[in-house]
Amino acid sequence: MNHSQSRPAYLAHHFSDPAQQRDASKLGMWIFIMTEILLFGGLFLAYTVFRTLNPDMFYNAHKHLDLTLGTVNTIVLITSSVTMALAIRSTQVGKKKQTLIFLFSTLALAAVFLVIKYFEYSHKIHLGQLPGRFYTYTGIEGTNPHIFFSIYFTMTGLHAVHIIGGMVVITLMVVRTFKNHFSAEYYTPIELTGLYWHLVDLIWIYLFPLLYLVG
Amino acid sequence: MNTIPEINYLNHPKGIKSWLLTLDHKRIGVLYLVSILTAFLLGGIFAVMIRLELLTPGRDIMGPQTYNQIFTLHGAIMIFLFIIPGIPVALGNVVLPLMLGAKDVAFPRLNLASWYIYIVGALVALYAIFSGSVDTGWTFYTPYSTETGGAVVAMTLAVFILGFSSIFTGVNFVVTIHKLRAPGMTWFKMPLFIWSIYATAIIQIMATPVLGITLILLALERIVGIGIFDPAMGGDPVLFQHFFWFYSHPAVYIMILPAMGVISELIPVFSHKKIFGYRAIAYSSFGIAFISFLVWGHHMFISGQSQLASMIFSFLTFLVAIPSGVKVFNWTATLYKGSIWLQTPMLYAFSFLFLFTIGGLTGLFLGTLATDVHLTDTYFVVAHFHYVMMGGTVMAFLGGLHYWWPKMFGRMYSIKWSRIGTALIFLGFNVTFLTQFVLGTKGMPRRYYTYLDQYRPLNFYSSVGSWILALGFIITAIYLIHSLRKGKPAGNNPWGGLTLEWTTTSPPPTENFQTPPVLTHGPYDYDTADVKPTI
Amino acid sequence: MDTTGTLIMPPAGSTIASEVDWLFYLILYISIFFFVLVVGAATYFFIKYRRRGEIAPTSQVDHNIKLEIVWTVIPLAIVIILFFLGFSLYMRMNIAPKDALEVKVTAQRWLWTFDYPTGINSVNELVVPAGKPIKLLMSSNDVIHSFFVPDFRVKMDVLPNRYTSVWFNAPYPGQHNIQCSEYCGKGHSEMLGIVKVVSDREYTEWLESAAGPGEGIDLESYGEQLFTSKRCVTCHTVDGSLNVGPSFLHLFGENVYLQGGSQVRADENYLRESILAPEAKVVDGFEPVMPTYQGLLKPRDIDALIAYIKSLGQEQGEQQ
């Protein structure tokens, strides 16, 4: 086999064939996703500790989250996961225009999610349902309700940072699709972006019941 | 006569830019080597200052506030900037792809990125040092760390950034090991150094994110007062300790596993013998990695955690000692009826065996509940962890550095001076820290700026020891730097090693191998393969 | 029982100490055994099989299942035994006898306060009767500290949000050091104290004298006593040198510069306020770390301390 002639441009010099390169990238991404889950794992642990300590307070406090907005956001994110998956599919079959449409819809849905989150946040800020030291609200019974909001803001805040990160990467994918970097043979970056986006979605699927549906 | 190949990774391409933008794993390894040695030097200077201050009770060279900052910086720099990246990023980066017979690591760009992230982290740490410094101890315990002045947030940010560097390196190595092995290199034909790096990477990947989130929470606690760790707001300071040690206990095995890997390379080469119990050594790395996640509470026996928790943690702590013991016994057995060559790397391997055994066995005193009550937070613990970290990891690091030095730079250092350096380091180390075991059992608490008069003599000896130690390191630094230009060309395989890195030139070309290597024998098959040392 | 200590252990001052030492030495001997086994063998091999010139033919045995099982199982058995010994002793160290005398301990930067059931208190000096179990119920006013008496082999963290406890029984009269062993800042290494183990009679006497203190001596010398016994000496000096807090030399009547730029004359009322509510007026250049002595000093004690500080200022007046 003669490497130098059959090597496509996207194949890095230290890999022997595209399959090896693709496998390597995917494995790397999966491992990275594991670290992300562990990152949130720490917060889930803090959540568990304080919920066990003050079950009543958690119950009372969670009623102050807006269930409707939370549900809408869950649906928005799930839909964005679907459009992301469709974007990958379209690249695999080499349909550039479709890919772009789906990528843009994913971006739009992500934006909707953030806007809704913005309204939720500003409502809480207005009421003084803020983390820790800044908590001024008085309408929740139980010990230390500020801790619930500390945890709520930290968890959803970190998640929002991930959404924003994801949007940056998706935008990058839009640019690269425009420039015809991808083809039916080579689409690993888009695939990896998809994996990451599903992760962000998945984390929300856990956050939603834990925060909005305490019972 | 041996010569240096005309074109090698060090001199081709030329120029600062070609180094700063390099994707070559060997060059990145060299960049890392320089970086972590700088950190070590800095941490070492702080260490010598600690010992100067403790020469006598009361003020010697600084006040209590400064002292607290100095030991914090000493600990934090040694841990986060030197020993955790340590062997994997410097030695691992250079030799791991070579040992696998690969052209590079799986993600060269990510590799370079981790070095830059490391540098950014280091710069933020420097910023923290100069903008008010930190006096929390490397453990950042709350509520002290949320109340005290200084640049605690900047320091946590630095450690957070360094964590990313660590994770990326881990991801890179795991993928490289999975996907880029030379044809014929099955899992059980991999050198043991690779096995240990693999186990290390797993811990890095799984534990570091938890440190990340802990630091985020700590920073939030300081900035906005979220109250999770603050007792005044219904939070729990002990929870912070759980979070912290959940990372930092596995982290001690991030430090020691690569060191054990290095020792597993040195002993067979310099005994010219098959390693004893290859599989046992490989599996025990994973045994250690796995159990290491379950023992963190042994740092908290008197913290107020429940007695049941203490009991479980004590038990699991003992279990983690067994796989380490297995390795120690296997190395010793490898020496039996070998043909032992007393070259500097082997002297370091011997120092490791000697010092790590002491360090590990003193861990048993700490794992035992009743004795830990007396010994915890005393100099006994300080001595324990210097014996495992300095006596274990740093000795192995120096052994590995002396072993691969001719491969990395193509030249030999002075054998005579390296023996003197090794002897001084070994001697100085024992004088410094053997005394500290007794200080601890006699009850001297750690992190003490001054101490009761009864501890005076032992502290004095310990300080004298640190000067011998420093002298040893200065000699080492001088002959190594000297060898870079003036050393004799080393040849491709000076020690007679069987792993793949010895089949290419010293220093290797950018692409590592002239022709892609094909495996013909296992890494330690000294019975069948025919190799001889060439120096 | 041994009261001088061994080569590497401090004197055994409590009933539990000798048991801890016994376990300590057991582990030490086991460790020495394994150390000699491993390092002794390695040293022997290093010498015996040293390479002299050419590579000698070497044995290529690369495993031996029996041997490997032996060196896994024996250490495992040993550590399981150690675990049980350590755990059972630990439980005994933790469960205080029911009839123990209870003393409340408060830790704060950087001193210890001991409150006795009879309502009296002492600073940095714990006086206990010999041969009786004593239980300390501990909490902290600020950060985490740790109560450590090496001679008793007891140590326990003292936390801000909950109570922890230790107990001990010191059979013989004598003195033992208390050292704070959880890092708590600038004064951590000077957060020291003393346990005075005394006979029953002395203990009762002490309780009485502590209840009606300083009678029969003049205020100034009583204040000088308090300066040490209430641990002002940890942070203040009387010779003009600076410590954690300002020196008392020539303090009385001086103008003191406060944080924020204002000034105040150091008269009796200022001194009184400084002792009872130290954070009200903080001296420029110092951190507000002085604990309040509210509740720890009786009116007469405060008078005495002020008289003592005054005497330090007057000396200078005489010299001039």
Ligand code: HEA
């Ligand atoms: C390289 C790092 C490293 C390594 C490898 C270890 C290894 C071990 N450590 Fe250590 N440890 C630290 C770094 C490390 N430690 C640090 C940094 C701290 C303090 C942090 C701080 O507070 O600042 C610490 C603190 C620490 C504590 C808490 C002390 C306290 O604060 O109260 C404990 C308690 O259990 C402990 C136990 C052990 C044990 C049982 C091992 C075992 O893994 C050791 C196993 C090895 C052997 C046992 C020797 C070889 C075996 C044989 C020769 C066979 C015969 C053996 C038997 C009979 C079992 N360590």
Ligand code: HEA
């Ligand atoms: C890798 C980890 C590491 C290493 C190597 C060291 C090395 C040393 N340490 Fe330290 N130490 C820690 C990690 C480490 N330490 C940690 C984590 C703590 C706890 C901090 C805390 O409580 O928060 C601590 C605490 C600590 C204390 C206790 C402070 C206290 O509790 O009050 C003391 C006291 O003696 C001490 C001393 C020393 C000494 C004398 C060395 C010597 O071995 C240093 C010798 C090194 C040199 C003298 C540098 C010379 C280097 C060169 C000249 C360049 C070399 C170049 C080449 C080789 C090419 N250390």
Ligand code: CUA
């Ligand atoms: Cu109080 Cu240290």
Ligand SMILES: [Cu+2]
């Ligand atoms: Cu540990």
